[in-house]
Amino acid sequence: MAPPQPSAPAPSAAPASPNGGRVPGISGTEGPPGSPWPWTSHGPPPQPYAGALPETPTEITTRLRPIRDRHPARTAGAVVCVVLGLGLIGGAVTGSWLVDDSAASPASRPLYTDARTLWHSVPVDTLFPRTIKGDGAGPGGADRVWTRVAVAPDGPCTGAFDPLLLKALRPVGCMRLLRATYTDATTSSVTTVGMVVTEADRDAMAALRKRFSEEGLDERADLMPRTYAVPGTVAAGFGDRQRASWTISVLTDAPVVVFAVSGFADGRPVAEPMPAAEAMVPGDTSAPAQAGLGHEAKGIADRVERALRKSATSPEGPE
Known part of the structure; x- marks a missing residue:
């Protein structure tokens, strides 16, 4: 059994949808044919979680899956x-x-196949490193270092995303959701980064990526990912109203959607959150841009995505 997990702050109302609650090109409330809704894995029930890792006193982390000794x-x-x-x-x-x-076979086929099983076959420190170095990842090319605050137990997507984002991701299904929260070296910002391991094939992932790009779904505030906050940490007050900047990346060489959402560590609400791409534009005077929160979300998401690819293409591969 998993150790008791502190609850995140109660979600507040999502930003109003510019399309009356509809995601363009997506209709209905049913899942794909033959797939139950809410999303569930087609595989056997997951094994019980292992105990919490003996990490730093400021970190609260649950191992995603135990790894057998060699x-x-x-x-x-x-x-x-x-x-x-x-x-x-x-x-x-x-x-x-x-x-x-x-x-x-395409050279990327092993990556696509292996990436689907990494969530239960590699250590959590591989998918979400305890420390992430972001050389040149900050505003003006400044270096960044992020420290992991907490790792959420893996689970389903239902309840972890706003309804419209769930609807947008429904065509590819949700096998598992993985999330972790980081803070910067000054503990002034917090960022939740995550991966949705999907049930889709390459064509479905390519179609979803095209839809997100053509319809700008990755730039809509009502499709922002939710945060993972943990009481007793620097991210204790990181809730829905504190979301300031975000990024969503639909991969096509792996059945994974990578996302990140950042905010201020002091818990201040943000009235006008911005997509990371906009918040990273030089000269922007908005609060998320001035604080470098777009760089935080994008920098962490990119490096977690690289870690995923490296793990899937490693000579050892997933066990």
């Missing part, structure tokens, strides 16, 4: 597999010189 026999078997694998790879390379295989 066994000597398993390691020896892996060595044998590597030797045999090298022989097979050599034969495959030789064959590729002799025959033009036009039907070869």
